[in-house]
Amino acid sequence: MTIRSLRFFVALTTICSTWASLASAQGANIGLYTDASGTTCSFTGDGAGMVTAYVVFRPDINGVNGVQFAAPVPTCFGATFLNDVAPPGVLKIGSSQTGVSVALPGCYGQPVNVLQINFQRIGGATTACCEFPIVADPSVGSILVSDCTYQNIPVTVVSSRFNADATCACVGNSAPGLPSFVQPVDGSSGVTVAPQMAWSANDWDNNITEHDVYLGTSSTPPLAASGLPQASYTPGALQELTQYFWRVVVRDAFGLETASPTWTFTTRLANTPPIAPYGPSPIDGAINVLLDVPLDW
Numbered sequence: 001m002t003i004r005s006l007r008f009f010v011a012l013t014t015i016c017s018t019w020a021s022l023a024s025a026q027g028a029n030i031g032l033y034t035d036a037s038g039t040t041c042s043f044t045g046d047g048a049g050m051v052t053a054y055v056v057f058r059p060d061i062n063g064v065n066g067v068q069f070a071a072p073v074p075t076c077f078g079a080t081f082l083n084d085v086a087p088p089g090v091l092k093i094g095s096s097q098t099g100v101s102v103a104l105p106g107c108y109g110q111p112v113n114v115l116q117i118n119f120q121r122i123g124g125a126t127t128a129c130c131e132f133p134i135v136a137d138p139s140v141g142s143i144l145v146s147d148c149t150y151q152n153i154p155v156t157v158v159s160s161r162f163n164a165d166a167t168c169a170c171v172g173n174s175a176p177g178l179p180s181f182v183q184p185v186d187g188s189s190g191v192t193v194a195p196q197m198a199w200s201a202n203d204w205d206n207n208i209t210e211h212d213v214y215l216g217t218s219s220t221p222p223l224a225a226s227g228l229p230q231a232s233y234t235p236g237a238l239q240e241l242t243q244y245f246w247r248v249v250v251r252d253a254f255g256l257e258t259a260s261p262t263w264t265f266t267t268r269l270a271n272t273p274p275i276a277p278y279g280p281s282p283i284d285g286a287i288n289v290l291l292d293v294p295l296d297w
Helices: 003-015
Strands: 029-033 049-058 064-069 079-085 091-095 099-108 112-121 130-132 144-146 160-162 180-183 188-191 197-200 208-216 223-228 243-252 257-259 263-267
Touching: 029 160, 049 064, 099 112, 197 208
Parallel strands: 188 263
Antiparallel strands: 029 049, 049 112, 064 099, 064 144, 079 112, 091 099, 130 160, 180 197, 208 223, 208 243, 243 257, 243 263
């Protein structure tokens, strides 16, 4: 481990905890964007002047709290590096040109600006559709990312484009969030054999396109429906007094997807007695009631 990597390690531990083993992640990506929220990674124009690029990390459902990377100026970009600016609360060690370690002030589950880089563009010297990717910190040979459980996770690199046009448009994208707000309620019993199944799904880019539903009586339920445009599903008649397992997979317009945990519910008999009457009016034991009072329950 290099001295800078060691310092980054210490910085992260002072915030929360230590690095741990490699974990899987889907949809986590990093790239240069024109704004701090990561709207677009296409930089148009080639005029002289200062250009500000924002390194935005788009986490998956595991979140992010630290990143180590490099962003040296490519030869196709007619500009010189000016400086790095760390966002408020962010701890930065090193330089984006030779390798930089960034520790965030907390755990982030949404796109987050981890560093601002300023360049001085010459003007008329940038190749059309110049590709500018985030690369590995040469001191460690990889891009290191710590998620919210302090595990080192893999990340996809977004290749931003400078002097971009319609032929090389670059758009940021994050995977959908974890589905929630389930119906039937997880672990519930006495569920009708003809349930209306529903869930809630969100996406930072508002581009969810379809949902898959897995439903069955085993703990690894089979695919029951795919490509649903809505976050709901009505299955055929289910078996009585049976435990069912189900989960959903939510997919966005770029093919990134997020799977829910497996939920369960148990059905009741197809026909059951009505629920015992309740809520009488007048209330039980009432006195001084009018002779012609209506009776309700």
